[in-house]
Amino acid sequence: xxxxxxxxxxxxxxxxxxxxxxxxxxxxxxxxxxxxxxxxxxxxxxxxxxxxxxxxxxxxxxxxxxxxxxxxxxxxxxxxxxxxxxxxxxxxxxxxxxxxxxxxxxxxxxxxxxxxxxxxxxxxxxxxxxxxxxxxxxxxxxxxxxxxxxxxxxxxxxxxxxxxxxxxxxxxxxxxxxxxxxxxxxxxxxxxxxxxxxxxxxxxxxxxxxxxxxxxxxxxxxxxxxxxxxxxxxxxxxxxxxxxxxx
DNA sequence: CTAAATGTTAAGCC
DNA sequence: GGGCTTAACATTTA
Numbered sequence: 001x002x003x004x005x006x007x008x009x010x011x012x013x014x015x016x017x018x019x020x021x022x023x024x025x026x027x028x029x030x031x032x033x034x035x036x037x038x039x040x041x042x043x044x045x046x047x048x049x050x051x052x053x054x055x056x057x058x059x060x061x062x063x064x065x066x067x068x069x070x071x072x073x074x075x076x077x078x079x080x081x082x083x084x085x086x087x088x089x090x091x092x093x094x095x096x097x098x099x100x101x102x103x104x105x106x107x108x109x110x111x112x113x114x115x116x117x118x119x120x121x122x123x124x125x126x127x128x129x130x131x132x133x134x135x136x137x138x139x140x141x142x143x144x145x146x147x148x149x150x151x152x153x154x155x156x157x158x159x160x161x162x163x164x165x166x167x168x169x170x171x172x173x174x175x176x177x178x179x180x181x182x183x184x185x186x187x188x189x190x191x192x193x194x195x196x197x198x199x200x201x202x203x204x205x206x207x208x209x210x211x212x213x214x215x216x217x218x219x220x221x222x223x224x225x226x227x228x229x230x231x232x233x234x235x236x237x238x239x240x241x242x243x244x245x246x247x
Numbered sequence: 248c249t250a251a252a253t254g255t256t257a258a259g260c261c
Numbered sequence: 262g263g264g265c266t267t268a269a270c271a272t273t274t275a
Contacts, residue, residue: 157253
């Protein structure tokens with residue numbers, strides 16, 4: 001569920017509820033659910049890995065974390081994992097399971113940098129580059145997971161982007177040549193859209209070239225697997241064709 | 248069967 | 262306070 005492209009799919013899957021009035025709200029989320037009853041779901045937005053249900057007086061933020069999911073009309077998981085259930089008229093309903101649910105102000109425009117969302121029309125590569133400059137000592141594997149810079153990028157996208165551009169995950173940002181930095185920023189967005197397309201076709205896994213793979217298809221050599229950087233997330237990379245730039 | 252995982256936050260420790 | 266580690270969340274997949 002969790003990487004940015006999956007949230008685009010989620011928004012699409014529930015878009016028919018936009019403009020509909022919530023009849024009742026329940027679930028074990030620790031927000032005031034009562035205020036939602038009687039309110040119209042004005043808009044459904046995403047920012048990276050987050051989904052926003054916008055109402056007149058507040059916004060409900062859903063983050064699926066690692067194991068979260070949702071379903072439309074039918075309950076798909078046990079009651080205990082229902083964080084939020086929204087009932088609409090005509091037996092229509094939305095379920096959100098095992099996710100982080102937060103109540104935010106109605107106006108969230110100033111809460112996030114919408115130009116940091118790699119899947120948004122507002123994405124600004126120049127801005128990403130500027131932000132990367134401010135953390136020169138960070139490793140690229142950590143930088144890609146930084147949601148303030150690459151909102152929506154997760155561990156799969158990270159692995160695939162680094163493999164595509166032949167960049168070693170432990171390269172320090174300061175040592176990345178300018179042209180390679182451009183590739184990095186460009187591919188973070190491009191692979192996210194490829195991910196989205198393949199996920200919709202249910203062919204995502206078969207397109208993985210690095211994530212959870214054994215062999216590098218370019219070199220026919222074994223991938224190295226390591227929990228890299230301060231984020232310590234699993235990284236599969238080819239030490240032969242992914243270049244580690246130093247100094 | 249067991250372990251790890253598409254992620255983040257909060258708490259606890261030094 | 263900073264920075265690091267751990268737990269928590271609960272299901273699916275290898």
